Amino acid sequence: MSDRSAGLAPSRVTAILGPTNTGKTHLAVERMLGHASGMIGLPLRLLAREIYERIVKQRGAAAVALITGEEKIVPPRPAYFVCTVEAMPLERQVEFLAVDEIQLVADPERGHVFTQRLLHARGRFETMFLGAGTMAPLIRVLVPEAEIVTRERLSTLSYAGSKKLTRLPRRSAVVAFSTERVYAIAELLRRQRGGAAVVMGSLSPRTRNAQVELFQSGEVDFLVATDAIGMGLNMDVDHVAFAGLRKFDGTRTRWLHASEIGQIAGRAGRHLRDGTFGVTGEAEDLDEDILEQVVSHRFDPVEAAEWRHGRLDFDTLPDLLRSLTVSPERFGLRLTAQALDETLLRRFAVDEDVKKVARSRGALMRLWETCQLPDFQKTTLDEHARLSKEIFTALTSRRGRLTEDWVAPRFNDLDRDDGQIDQLSARLAGVRTLAYIANRPDWMDQAQGWRDKTKALEERLSDVLHERLTARFVDRRTTALMRALNVRSDTLAGVADDGEVTVEGEVVGHLEGVCFTPDAGGSALADRALRQAATRAVGPEIARRLGKLAAEADEAFSVIPNPRSGGGDVLWKGALTARILNDDPFAPRVRLLGDLGPVPARERAQRRIEAWLASEAGRALRELRRLRQAVDSGALTGLPRGLAFRLIEAGGVIPRVDVERDLAALSQHERRTVKTFAIRIGAHSVWLPGALKPRARLLAQAFVTEPFRPGGEALSPLPASAPSPRALAAFGRRAVGSWTAPVETLERFAELSRAAGKTPLPQEALTELGWTAEQTKQVQAALRVPRADKAPRPGKPAPPPKDSPFAALAQLTQPPAPPRRKRRPRRKAAST
Numbered sequence: 001m002s003d004r005s006a007g008l009a010p011s012r013v014t015a016i017l018g019p020t021n022t023g024k025t026h027l028a029v030e031r032m033l034g035h036a037s038g039m040i041g042l043p044l045r046l047l048a049r050e051i052y053e054r055i056v057k058q059r060g061a062a063a064v065a066l067i068t069g070e071e072k073i074v075p076p077r078p079a080y081f082v083c084t085v086e087a088m089p090l091e092r093q094v095e096f097l098a099v100d101e102i103q104l105v106a107d108p109e110r111g112h113v114f115t116q117r118l119l120h121a122r123g124r125f126e127t128m129f130l131g132a133g134t135m136a137p138l139i140r141v142l143v144p145e146a147e148i149v150t151r152e153r154l155s156t157l158s159y160a161g162s163k164k165l166t167r168l169p170r171r172s173a174v175v176a177f178s179t180e181r182v183y184a185i186a187e188l189l190r191r192q193r194g195g196a197a198v199v200m201g202s203l204s205p206r207t208r209n210a211q212v213e214l215f216q217s218g219e220v221d222f223l224v225a226t227d228a229i230g231m232g233l234n235m236d237v238d239h240v241a242f243a244g245l246r247k248f249d250g251t252r253t254r255w256l257h258a259s260e261i262g263q264i265a266g267r268a269g270r271h272l273r274d275g276t277f278g279v280t281g282e283a284e285d286l287d288e289d290i291l292e293q294v295v296s297h298r299f300d301p302v303e304a305a306e307w308r309h310g311r312l313d314f315d316t317l318p319d320l321l322r323s324l325t326v327s328p329e330r331f332g333l334r335l336t337a338q339a340l341d342e343t344l345l346r347r348f349a350v351d352e353d354v355k356k357v358a359r360s361r362g363a364l365m366r367l368w369e370t371c372q373l374p375d376f377q378k379t380t381l382d383e384h385a386r387l388s389k390e391i392f393t394a395l396t397s398r399r400g401r402l403t404e405d406w407v408a409p410r411f412n413d414l415d416r417d418d419g420q421i422d423q424l425s426a427r428l429a430g431v432r433t434l435a436y437i438a439n440r441p442d443w444m445d446q447a448q449g450w451r452d453k454t455k456a457l458e459e460r461l462s463d464v465l466h467e468r469l470t471a472r473f474v475d476r477r478t479t480a481l482m483r484a485l486n487v488r489s490d491t492l493a494g495v496a497d498d499g500e501v502t503v504e505g506e507v508v509g510h511l512e513g514v515c516f517t518p519d520a521g522g523s524a525l526a527d528r529a530l531r532q533a534a535t536r537a538v539g540p541e542i543a544r545r546l547g548k549l550a551a552e553a554d555e556a557f558s559v560i561p562n563p564r565s566g567g568g569d570v571l572w573k574g575a576l577t578a579r580i581l582n583d584d585p586f587a588p589r590v591r592l593l594g595d596l597g598p599v600p601a602r603e604r605a606q607r608r609i610e611a612w613l614a615s616e617a618g619r620a621l622r623e624l625r626r627l628r629q630a631v632d633s634g635a636l637t638g639l640p641r642g643l644a645f646r647l648i649e650a651g652g653v654i655p656r657v658d659v660e661r662d663l664a665a666l667s668q669h670e671r672r673t674v675k676t677f678a679i680r681i682g683a684h685s686v687w688l689p690g691a692l693k694p695r696a697r698l699l700a701q702a703f704v705t706e707p708f709r710p711g712g713e714a715l716s717p718l719p720a721s722a723p724s725p726r727a728l729a730a731f732g733r734r735a736v737g738s739w740t741a742p743v744e745t746l747e748r749f750a751e752l753s754r755a756a757g758k759t760p761l762p763q764e765a766l767t768e769l770g771w772t773a774e775q776t777k778q779v780q781a782a783l784r785v786p787r788a789d790k791a792p793r794p795g796k797p798a799p800p801p802k803d804s805p806f807a808a809l810a811q812l813t814q815p816p817a818p819p820r821r822k823r824r825p826r827r828k829a830a831s832t
Helices: 024-033 045-059 102-106 111-120 133-142 179-193 205-216 258-265 288-296 317-323 340-348 352-357 361-371 381-395 404-414 421-438 447-473 528-550 599-620 622-633 638-649 656-664 668-676 694-702 725-730 743-756 763-769 773-783 805-813
Strands: 012-017 038-042 064-067 080-084 096-099 126-131 147-150 157-163 172-175 197-199 222-225 239-242 246-248 253-255 275-280 305-307 333-335 493-495 500-503 506-512 515-518 557-561 568-572 575-580 590-592 653-655 685-687 733-736 739-742
Touching: 012 024, 012 133, 024 038, 024 045, 024 096, 024 126, 038 045, 045 064, 045 080, 045 205, 096 111, 102 111, 102 126, 102 133, 102 305, 111 133, 111 305, 126 133, 133 147, 157 288, 179 197, 179 222, 179 447, 197 205, 197 447, 205 222, 205 447, 239 258, 258 288, 317 340, 317 361, 340 361, 340 381, 352 381, 361 381, 404 421, 404 447, 421 447, 421 599, 506 528, 528 599, 557 599, 557 694, 568 599, 568 694, 575 599, 590 599, 599 622, 599 694, 622 638, 638 653, 638 656, 638 668, 638 685, 653 656, 653 725, 653 733, 656 685, 685 743, 694 725, 725 733, 733 743, 733 773, 739 743, 739 773, 743 763, 743 773, 763 773
Parallel strands: 012 126, 012 147, 038 080, 038 096, 064 080, 096 126, 157 275, 172 222, 172 239, 197 222, 239 275, 305 333
Antiparallel strands: 246 253, 493 500, 500 506, 506 515, 557 568, 568 575, 575 590, 653 685, 733 739
């Protein structure tokens, strides 16, 4: 956009700098509408939507386009473009161009994009950069031709000190730096002051506008928001209260900078109406030096702008990686730190599947595009990398597009409006991801249709989310949210190393793993507010533990059977953490104990435990898994397949009598096949020895949902409600008459019986088995195979059942018996 036709006057570049409430954005919009065409880049999708709707009211929908990562509204011939900074279509020539909040050139994640706009984005006749006064020295260095215009705040901003949440003045905005804190503060204000509107950067524009309307209309007098309100969202706020002065910036939790406090506090007081700011809740009082900077609007200047090479080298993958690390040669520029897109690219650089495809220039450009997919859902790096790789694989396939088979299941999973606020917010984040993909016309088949569908779904979910937020934080119904807030700002609460939770020195509960259990009844603290404070104390600790659990190595987990309820429990570093819900160790499902903590964090922790259980099953039950894979893949056929299927169904142990005929019919080749799968054929049982090892039995017992738990005796009575073969196999046992016995013990009994011959077993043998003489008789009788059930001898066909049609046919077809020779009568000897 910096290229201009010969003969045109240079574009006039102006930097409008100053604190909040100086009318900078309003001025830029008015200047843009004074030109025949224009474009403005804004830092937030919410703000872009607000400016877009304002211009639509003045010039009509046909004259203005809205372009963000997840939404595109582009009429046939728009004159004006309202965009997020990353989505600005710089290939279009416009007379006027503006970029708002230009001080974000110093942002570690997005700064390089704002720097590129500062250095290269120009309108044909006029260019305007809007931002804080701290940018003046840097703009003089990087854009020496720019005219710097300083604007003064239209009203006065003063410090009002610390106030309790319940004593904040009307028309106050409370600023917190996590979703949990926002919800908790809004709940308290609902209980004490009639309700509060909620504004966060993650909300869709439709939900945010509906919530703001609650506040602007006077239906509620309080607004609870994240620092998103610091980026130009204009509301009639008289007082801004900080509920905290620390925020997580994507890498670490740090204190707010003075300029950030000034940016947020400046939302108090609009136009000529003065405003105040202060602290509330657990936030500490502001330092005098910071107060002086905020009130006087004088902050440390921005020293350098984040920079990334604007012309990346797509010749080869190493060249692309190298071009991302090229250092700037100009003073005032700083090579940006490794962002998410570069992290993904470096991850794919060692992925053999990706390297095979990403050899051409076009494929590399596709790879870089997919690496720039935003992580709206805040998933783990592995999950986000998996999604990006799926998209890249589809885009470089023969079809070159994401098909309906890929998009439709993901869309259908999100097409639900049930659940609470957290679930709806998570689905909206998923819809944002699909909307971003659908707004890439060369990524997806039928892109316009999917754009319409995702937009309609986002609007529907946004309306439902607004209803849920309103019902929860404005209506008078009581909810159970008060978990992340101290009612008293001076309440002392904490979690000890042994998990004991105390409030004001009194024990109110215990935290084990990620599950908080409050004390019941006998606690001296009957006051409800103190219990809420205890929940507030464990909330951050549980969130921290959930994050740590999701990143733990396999060695941190273990599993134990639950003899009382059946099934099993998962321990994390020795603490009970999750409960197993199903009976399939190769596809486990668990329920994380407790209900506190962010929903996405709980889901990630749950998936981590399930992944560990599946891998542990693959190791401990290796032979059973191998057998199952062979059956599922069709590698086993014939009689061995049937034998394997029965072993799998029974958990690795079956009585030999049940498969005697199949065993007798096995060919030599089939017997060798059976042997390769480590199937042992004993005198009384057929089993997998690996499934009877202690580690395998412990894991299998954790997936037994029946209440069967045998004693430690060599023989234990069979319960009236007979357990399943799988349950018996998990304990290395099988049913024998009215008893259950270990498989190895039965085989040892067979060896001793052969050695004894037809004589009874000696007492030494009975002692070794651990059986009494009477028990031995009962077991021997139960193991005795009826003659009709015995397998035929090798080489001799089995006789047909008596009195059956097959018996009659056999009698007709058998050859006639040879004729019997007649005996000659014996002659009597002649008498002499």
